[in-house]
């Protein structure tokens with residue numbers, strides 16, 4: 566009998582790209598980090614912007630893909646349950662109440678995983694992402710709060726395989742998770758948990774600076790910000806003060822090119838492939854919105870259930886007219902005078918969509934905008950890149966040519 570020398574997996578012979586090299590997805594690259602590792606070997610199949618394969622990956626991760634006969638599936642993806650929740654004792658300095666960080670810390674404390682992929686910031690810059698594999702709850706805690714910039718979370722994947730780690734939790738946004746799902750069987754893991762957040766309108770570090778400088782009264786003191794359900798952006802400053810700027814008063818003409826091209830071409834706002842998703846936009850103000858996509862997601866949620874106050878999801882209002890009106894306004898880069906923007910914000914907040922209907926409003930507005938962006942800038946990608954569920958969402962509206 567001849568002995569066979571085990572061959573290293575093919576990907577180990579591949580070379581990560583240098584930071585300065587152009588990525589395979591070119592300007593659509595979201596800097597997810599995959600190409601910073603030898604898993605670049607799989608990029609043609611795995612990259613969310615080269616090979617949109619959400620339906621297939623949903624089947625692998627959740628046992629089924631979206632049911633296209635159900636509009637709620639178009640919007641929210643495969644899920645067993647949706648609830649709204651907040652931590653009874655919120656984590657100071659978290660983006661919302663810190664449900665994501667709490668789950669990840671519990672996973673380590675209870676020995677369910679050996680590491681957590683998450684993203685801290687560099688010492689010099691609170692908004693410069695620094696992905697890590699956290700091995701202690703303290704390291705997870707230090708990764709709390711959004712880095713509102715493209716973050717190469719998957720750049721640490723080589724370290725996972727090299728460390729011999731067998732059980733891992735990854736926290737990430739949709740494009741990162743799509744690539745992760747494609748390569749998850751190559752990581753040498755026995756168990757993978759995926760905890761996602763929704764994501765939209767992300768920017769690179771320079772884009773973030775421009776956004777802050779055009780929109781906030783004091784860009785250098787912003788600690789975090791969020792596009793809120795009251796149709797305003799809430800900037801939290803170092804001194805704890807909150808500055809509110811109405812969406813309708815944004816200088817759209819100056820901000821048109823700020824968002825990354827990847828985010829202008831993204832149709833995975835709600836992180837379709839994560840086991841559990843924690844956001845806010847389907848919840849009343851102050852609450853977080855949780856989607857349990859499969860049994861693994863339920864296992865993640867169960868870990869912190871006793872630390873949460875929960876209530877059922879609700880839905881109120883009708884978004885359709887507001888979305889239809891926002892389409893040409895955004896397209897033409899119309900900016901309202903601040904007094905009119907404030908007034909419009911107040912009226913819409915009173916009579917506008919709430920709960921899940923607000924989430925649908927936000928999804929509709931972004932998908933119609935992104936569809937137009939793709940049609941104008943990458944028409945050759947339109948057919949294959951836009952998932953079937955997103956086409957159905959967009960078809961509900963009249964779009965300019």
Ligand code: FAD
Pocket residue numbers: 656658659660661662663664665666667682683684685694708709710711712713714715716718736737738762763764765767791792843844845846847853854
């Ligand atoms: P925390 O406990 O503060 O933990 C935040 C976690 O996010 C950390 O573990 C960190 O590792 C991870 N993280 C931070 N920045 C990034 C990044 N750039 N890429 C990947 N992971 C990151 N929710 C909505 O409902 N609607 C939205 O439109 C929406 N937009 C978002 C845009 C961005 C860029 C991001 C990162 C998140 C967005 N979210 C959105 C999710 C929401 O803002 C909160 O992150 C989520 O509700 C969790 O809050 P928390 O207090 O539990 O998180």
Ligand code: SF4
Pocket residue numbers: 588589590591593594595596597598599600601608611612613614615740744
């Ligand atoms: Fe590579 Fe990720 Fe960029 Fe695609 S999005 S080219 S996988 S770094």
